[in-house]
Amino acid sequence: MKFRNHPIMIARPFLVIIAFIAWIVFSTLERLVEGDLRPKDLWTGLSGHIKGDFLAYIFDQKIPSLIFLGLVVILVASLVKTFFEWKNSYINLGDHSIFYTRQGLFSKVHKEVNFTNIANVNIRTGIIYGVLGLCVLTIDINSSATANDLDYKMYLSRKNAQIIKDWVMASKTDRSDIEVDDKVPSQDLSSYRFRSSQAIGHFFMDINLFHIVLFIGAIVALISKVIAIFALINIGIIKGFLSKMDGLYDFTVKRYPDHIHINYGLFKARDFTIPIENISSVGYQKSFIGSILGYRYLTLDAIGYGNEENESRLLSLYMKDESVGDFMDRIIPEFSLDQLGGDFIRKPTFLIKYYLPLFSLIFVLVTVLVGLPLGKYWTGLLGLPLAILASLYMIFGGRMLLTETDLIIKKGILSTKTILIPISQIEMINIGQNPIYKKLGVYSLTIYKKDPQIGKTVEETGPYPIGIFDKLFDYYMNGEIN
Template sequence: MNKIERNHILRLFYDFINMIKNFIFFAIISIGVLITKIGLIKSILISAILIIVIILYQFLAWRKNFFIVKTNSIYHEEGIFSIKKIEIPLDRINTIDISQKLLERIFKVATIKIDTGDTNKDSELKFTLDKDKTETLKNILLKNQNITTNTPEEDNQLYYILSSKHLLIYSLISNSLFKGLGLLLVAQQFLDDYFKAFININTSDYINKLQKDKIYNNIKIILFFVIALILISLCLSIIYNFFKYYNFKMWADEKNIYINYGALNKKNYSFYKEKVKGIHIKQTILMQCFKFFTLEIESIGYGDEEGEKSILYPICNASLKNHILKNIFEEFQYTGQINKPPKNTYFRFLYKKFILWAVTAAICFFIKPKFALLSFIFLLFLFIMGHLEFKNTAFGMDKNIIYMCCHGFNKTQSLLKINAVQSMTLSYSYFQYNKGLCNYSIILHSSSFGKTFQVKNLKNNLSRGIF
């Protein structure tokens, strides 16, 4: 308490690397110009002086970046020429995140992020400290809020552990499969540009060769590559998810939720239940077929980092989903009526997709008439998408909760607290108005200055008497 604390020296290394990444392109061009103007030796001397100046500046910035934990607040100050000071009451803290990258684990260091739930980014504090200091700071902050810091095993709290079996299922039926496809595309470019210097291989040649072979051989080769592509991307998806969600645990007590996971990059989250503003129950098309769900939450400060989701539980069946919602989020139990779009709105979910198909088919026909036949596969895809959007769309409200369901291939059910809603908008076109229909848009208070949720083509009298 009341002691000045600074970031670990590793933070200085991070800042230096980030500066190099931001200015590397400019630096290369500048060095090239200097060499042509004043020669190699003088350019090296100037570059060395600039590097020393940058290192000194980063060191001073590191020294001037410190924080003090007081009895009822945490004080932070940073800056050399422009000094910024902020003091946050401890009872305003919304989320405490602790993460460890591989390099940090080697040096027994961790990064702690403290978020107040304010939409102002200045209210977010992030420090890189010794692992012991990180845990001490976390315990001080949680103790001030009367949050227990026991593990679930110690206190016999309600907790859930993700098994390897379910993590494998998640890898197979979630959208993480596309991450594997993305890695394969990068690998293909690497093979074409770099690896062919050692082995005479060019994946583009196989595509060009297809034009010279017979149609049946082409189909066999395409099917082989598609199957191989899917299998490899599945393997990459499994590896990615096992590293990301390794040893996933979620537990809760009467007031708070705790989430731990990660192999190389370990994550540790703690936040108040009452500050959760919404729950999202998500399903990919395969999850809809096999009745699995992904649970995410809407809580300011959680899941707002790049590449991170506000995950509550990666995958669960209907029984486990209901158990989690009933035992941890009892206040999100929805008891109102679920309203679906009228049957006469079915075409409204399809007509824009038919227009898109017609334009695409016309373009294909003018390029090569045979391609127009292939566009019917695209039409089938669009029809299924529109049908699922009609099937999945729903809206309802009770005294405390707004229920919304939307999307086709990636179905999302949202349970939102009414007291967290900034505004509700009813919009409609001339044709919707004549049929008594409208679109409902909900803006929820979040870290992105209001997050919008929308459902379309529902009766316009579903929100009366709520606000």
């Protein structure tokens, strides 16, 4: 079966015109807010341009004419480029492989990948695409090089995108039964749909220091009557809220025999199919507010999940601590956080001899450099308490647990992040030991595993006493933990 990009992709260059109009609107609003332009003058000018020859006005003015001509050139070039990409780009589905061809004006790309090397197939749609019955299909390749460069992406009708997804993700025995007009029948074993109130609660519990600074900045700008800054901060806050809610609204998780299905979206609907075997780690996180209220949320790492703009790695939204176990038993029983009550290995306290001098040098130097232009040499003293806090965080803010099947890493004090990595998903380990580590009798372990954004991710445990990781080495040498 052969599928070609929908002609809608040819219209993408018109986004340049939209961006130009947006630039004019925001520039005009800024002048209005600052008082450089009066509404009456704006209306008079617009009326004159509408009644007169608009193009003549543009070409009479040097800067607008150059901008206008530049936009025309960019628009024409982009239209030609996207036309040839649309005409010469397509996907062919074979019995065991998928063939992807994309040809532009000066280059041609032809790729072939076996179905076994496809991590997952995702479908995204937005408000405009939804009205037109279209979506963006992304086929994520299970590559350790990068998680984006080798992906296939096409603009298709919802029907054709679903056909490709079903064909690729189905087993060989099921694939022969797929018809062009049919969808693969599959019954979910369990599902969980989060309510809108839970999405709003997740947003407020996940507020961080940056959001608080923005809010305080808006209040200061309002009191100081700096309306332009107040407006910009509010636009940023509103944009952040809408962007966050887009990734939380209607968050639904369904468990099937061999994969998990996740969909969500307010303005852009997203649809992910994640094979269980491709999940490299599961974890949970909780903010300072979440810790106080007794809430946490789950995350997962898998190639192709969370590697696009405004996408997260959520497996759930914030839920009560006591509800997490039941959720995991229903949705992802292959991973268990029951062992989190075990005896975690903490970093030795004698590491204060390493961290305190290091951070003292850094923070004192920075605070002195900040105070020098003001003639405030005493600011260097402010670096000492900061160095002490940073040293204590590095020692008590990380701990680790190694079981027969998993490596569990905890990070944080007030807000925490816990990662459960199956040992079988670890692709490589690396031991690091600098001269100071060697003198103190410690070393650091670096874990390499598959990552949705860059192909591989690195988790560093930090310094631990020599011998702590011997069980992990036994696994790689003997195939089991003794």
